[in-house]
Amino acid sequence: MRSPLFAALFVLAASSPAFGQTASPAAPSTSAAINLDAVSVSGVQPGPGLWRVSKGDHVMWVLGTLSPLPDRIQWKTDEVEQTIADSQEVLGPPSIALKPKTNFFGKLFLLPSLVGARKNPDGQTLQQMVPAPDYARWQVLKQQYIGNDRGIESWRPIFAAVELYDKAIKRYGLTSSGGVKDTVRDLAKKHNVKFTTVRYTMEVEEPRSAVKTFKSSPMDDRECFGRTLDTVERDMGRITERANAWATGDIDMLRHLPMNDQRESCISAVTEAGFAKQLGFNDVKQKAESMWLSAAQQALNTNTQTFAMLPMEQVLSPKGLIARLKAQGYQVEAPDGSDAEGQPATSP
Template sequence: MNRTACRTLNRRRLHRAMAVALLVLAGAAPVFGQNAPPPGATAPAPSQVTNLEGVTVSGIQPGPGLWKVSKGDHVMWVLGTLSPLPEHMQWKTDEVEQTIADSQEVLGPPSVALKPKTNFFGKLFLLPSLIGARKNPDGQRLQQVVPAAEYARWQVLKQQYIGSDRSVEDWRPIFAAVELYDKAIKRSGLSSSGGVKDTVRELAKKHGVKVSTARYTMMIDEPRAAVKTFKASPMDDLECFGRTLDTVEHDLGRITARANAWATGDLEALRGLPMNDQREACIAAVTEAGFAKQLGFSDIQQKAQAIWLGAAEQALNTNTQTFAMLPMEEVLSAKGLIAQLKAKGYQVEAPDGSE
């Protein structure tokens, strides 16, 4: 294995094992359960699972339009991103490309990164300790760590979306949930990324516009010790596991409707569909664990958002025009980052002209 391959493998395993829930604020991690069943409701038996899966749109689609944030003659055009999106959609980027070409800066969404504080050889020696980081401590299998009723549901859904692969049975519940969700959305004709962020970066490169990142970087001083602690530590991820089962059983149709609304630019539908996917349980499974607190995984979402907010204000003060990306939830929410800019005195206008 060459040096580049080793570095890539190290980064992928470390990030996947230790930051699967943390990266959700950048849209890079899976979106979990829309809504749990209402109190008192009875979940269908495993043999009676019903999920009204929708049909994804395809072909050339316009996307949701751009939000305008301005102060005086300085403007920031904001694209609300979403995950997942229709896999076979072709995003019509004429308006976006022209806006990027006329801008002095492209600002990416809030993100979180883990950075081992070690040199290349340190990373190379870290690789053996990363093997099996997804697995349950003490060699336990999934059946031993989740309630019997949940495991019965899991078996039905696993057979439907994952198949006969038995390796996932050794994984922690949160990683098993991620694998199931990824397979389910793919089967539904959806893509976790939709290629939107990559397209924006390519357009910025094409027109020579600088791309800025709003990234909160967490330094890990002793990566080997951190991974060892992670592998040996329990996580309270049963709620995350159960809510993901709920999503795959009951909510793929609603997720598809939301993806279609983004693709077709149906702002009314986007406003009417839940954007908060109750990811708190899955994020908390990582951030509230003992190892996470030792590494300083506290208030990371707020820290990343604060970095983005500062970068956005600087861009609005410096540039005549800026193009930015934000998760759609941050665009539409009354407490989101766009609302926070409005509270600071910036003018905000939605694509349909509403404020």
Template sequence: MTSTRLARSLSTALLAGLLAVAGTAAAQNAPAPASSAPGQVQDLEAVTVSGIQPGPGLWRVSRGDHVMWVLGTLSPLPNRMQWKTDEVEQTIAQSQEVLGPPSIALKPKTNFFGKLFLLPSLVGARKNPDGQTLQQMVPAPDYARWLTLKKQYIGNDSGIENWRPIFAAVELYDKAIKRYGLTSSGGVKDTVRDLAKKHNVKFETVRYTMMVEEPRTALKTFKSSPMDDRSCFGRTLDTVERDLGRLTERANAWATGDIDMLRSLPMNDQREACIAAVTEAGFAKQLGFNDVKQKAEAMWLSAAEQAINTNAQTFAMLSMEELLSPKGLLSRLKAQGYQVEAPDGSDAEGVASPQP
């Protein structure tokens, strides 16, 4: 979250959805972080690519003469890159449908005026329960590291010291990648959506929506419940301290279409720890949305199969992790009998496909 969107690079839209039951109210009520101290020396060893870049090639999923071309998305990406979309645009124009990536939405079961009454409840949702400070919530060595990194990337923001560790971690990560010339989205999904609209191709949003029956109760439960997010906090500190160069290298590999480099670099960073902090928390189980990620993935698989069987050609998006992981959604399609081929001619696991 740039303030409240946990989905930005670190996790699913689950927590962001809960905090966004009244739109962006929490972000509007959040104090603006202070700017970094002037004249501070930054260690910017890694350099992000810029200018026009091709991006990665497309994965091919097929059964018979029906094909689905899949674009792998990634976060973060180089901020000053201009994505050359000729191949993507041509593929979309020749497709009958564009399939979005799996996503999650939480919606309050209330009307517009009910949402307005929720605004006061959102204020302070990022704060620790029982008025605890960040220093009290995390191990002393991690807090010492936090103070150093906070000074470097955030500045003298005292309000953040009352935030839950996971929110503080996201804020730090966002500020750090921005300093390294990276952006969390790169506008890839919006570009694909715009191209589908340009060529009058149906865009199918694959979104698992869960209605929050009692949003006031849900917010109260979240605000008063503990969350074991210390691992997420510590792993994020690790990433900011020593892995920003690797994130830059990975972002550059996406921009230049270097699939081998993408395969060689880990994809999950601290995200798994941060996702687990949310989905394994007591409030998630109590409110009944601890398994929404799995449900969203199952919905995407069903939509993908239907699209392939119905359309002569489909264009789809998935995270690069889902394309490269042996447990990812593309591998799961392969296990169901679909033929999967990477842009370099190898299969889903990077093994060269046999020549006919």
């Protein structure tokens, strides 16, 4: 069972699609026009190609994943399928799971305490929780993308932000997952290739107490709320542009479109909250990434060929997991023959 509390924490700290790789804010006069003109691609598309990480005769092919993606594309998976079929292992992306430490009946009796987990403490409304200018913007965007939903006015700002963002990407013909991870998993199963899930699991000792603490604890998620409003107002065009770049395999475009915006402020709202630190949640993202790095090194040492998935930010960032592998002596080559940063690929 995954409660609203555990699901929310899992989603936000694990590079959630809801706060996935989005563009940085732009000037309203420019981005407003982009929003009006944004059209997601459709039909059969090749995807971004595969990064090559190697040492000696051992190689790992890496697919950079992205969220959101165009909803009406058919991903041409011929290259991916052949690569998976020729591999000894498929490595999933780093992930996080929160597990309540209780038996089935304990989980069943936990359900009543989950009611209202999304709501603000002490019955406060969204209007009371966020700055007046942001609430005024929220009312306009809510009407545009969500409609007359009174219930959401009692939600915490971060949950309201998730709902608004999800509705906005859907309006632009985008989808949060694109089915890429499921497709890769299915192809591994089809060719009888081992699929390794890299998941850091944190066991919650007292789930009832954790839910109670969450429901009564403040969370400074106003910046997350405001940054999400910025994104929906100004950057949906650029989000669509990046989604299209992934679909069409435009690596150069992916490099030049920033991949951070409200996601970091929303993750911080959760991980820096008192209840998260109390649960030991503040460093789980780093632990999951360390687990993936260890799993990748083991796969590269053991297998002649491995297929892996990583969020595109981890592939392209100079501080990402691919860069960390390169710093440890592995050779990295992008689909266009350059390294992850776009420079000619050379051995370190």
